[in-house]
Amino acid sequence: MSNAFYINSEMFDEVYLNIQCEINYPLTIVNRHLLFSDRQSDGLIVLDTGSPYSFHRNRSINIAGDHYAVRDNFYYLNSSKLSQIIGRNINIAGLLGMDIIKNYQLWINMPHFGNCLLFEKPESSLPRIAYHSKNVYMGVPCISMVINGFQTQLVFDTGTPVSYLKKDFLDGTPVSSKTQDCSPLLNRGVFDVSLHTLNVSINGGTFDVDFGEAPDEIEKDFLIHHIDGIIGYDLIDHFRIIIDRGNILFPPQGV
Numbered sequence: 513m514s515n516a517f518y519i520n521s522e523m524f525d526e527v528y529l530n531i532q533c534e535i536n537y538p539l540t541i542v543n544r545h546l547l548f549s550d551r552q553s554d555g556l557i558v559l560d561t562g563s564p565y566s567f568h569r570n571r572s573i574n575i576a577g578d579h580y581a582v583r584d585n586f587y588y589l590n591s592s593k594l595s596q597i598i599g600r601n602i603n604i605a606g607l608l609g610m611d612i613i614k615n616y617q618l619w620i621n622m623p624h625f626g627n628c629l630l631f632e633k634p635e636s637s638l639p640r641i642a643y644h645s646k647n648v649y650m651g652v653p654c655i656s657m658v659i660n661g662f663q664t665q666l667v668f669d670t671g672t673p674v675s676y677l678k679k680d681f682l683d684g685t686p687v688s689s690k691t692q693d694c695s696p697l698l699n700r701g702v703f704d705v706s707l708h709t710l711n712v713s714i715n716g717g718t719f720d721v722d723f724g725e726a727p728d729e730i731e732k733d734f735l736i737h738h739i740d741g742i743i744g745y746d747l748i749d750h751f752r753i754i755i756d757r758g759n760i761l762f763p764p765q766g767v
Contacts, residue, residue: 535576537629539622544673544745545598546620548629550574555605558594559620559629561613561755562669562744564650567591568606576631580612597694607671610651610758618755619763620670625752654739655747655760657714659723660685664740668760670748674705677723677741678734682708688722695727703727714747715762721746 547556569591619630688709705724
């Protein structure tokens with residue numbers, strides 16, 4: 513029996529169609545980063561559910577008709593550095609984190625699900641029932657899934673192009689490939705990542721994910737906050753997802 517929570521399809525259709533026309537933000541995906549325009553910025557905004565804070569070079573973000581005053585950086589990260597990390601001459605104006613996302617129901621629809629973000633205000637509420645999710649640290653959501661037969665808790669982070677897992681889960685599994693990543697919060701440049709292909713089961717679905725061996729600094733954070741890893745793009749590439757004021761829900765996938 514699945515532990516996933518499925519929203520009633522008729523209710524989903526009605527709410528989805530009502531908000532789609534009003535606060536629909538088309539997605540741009542570059543190097544597995546989710547970007548959108550708030551229609552007032554000179555540049556794109558990175559969607560990052562793994563960041564507790566938002567920032568913008570103009571210290572202002574507008575979402576669904578709401579205005580937010582934000583900082584212009586977060587630790588070592590600012591819009592200029594984000595533009596360099598994402599590359600391809602993309603003009604990045606800022607980053608949308610959980611301090612703002614938590615105020616909405618955020619509907620994430622990848623290209624094969626409609627290619628847009630929908631921000632719904634809480635007045636038109638879906639049931640506050642989440643699928644195995646909790647706030648793990650400063651409002652950043654965490655989600656349960658089974659990986660290679662083991663129950664795990666992973667941070668749901670749309671800001672990372674690479675999924676990571678604690679080394680305990682990777683020991684004894686072969687390296688399937690290698691990639692590169694860059695973590696601005698570690699204040700380091702590009703680094704090599706060894707990937708291990710593991711089986712993931714969640715929401716009635718089973719698929720393979722390439723998990724990276726986390727740098728020591730990230731591994732330490734896993735231990736401190738009692739989490740097993742990070743997943744973002746690899747999850748939303750398989751499922752339409754709603755973040756309902758910090759809680760994660762799986763709506764009907766065929767809508």
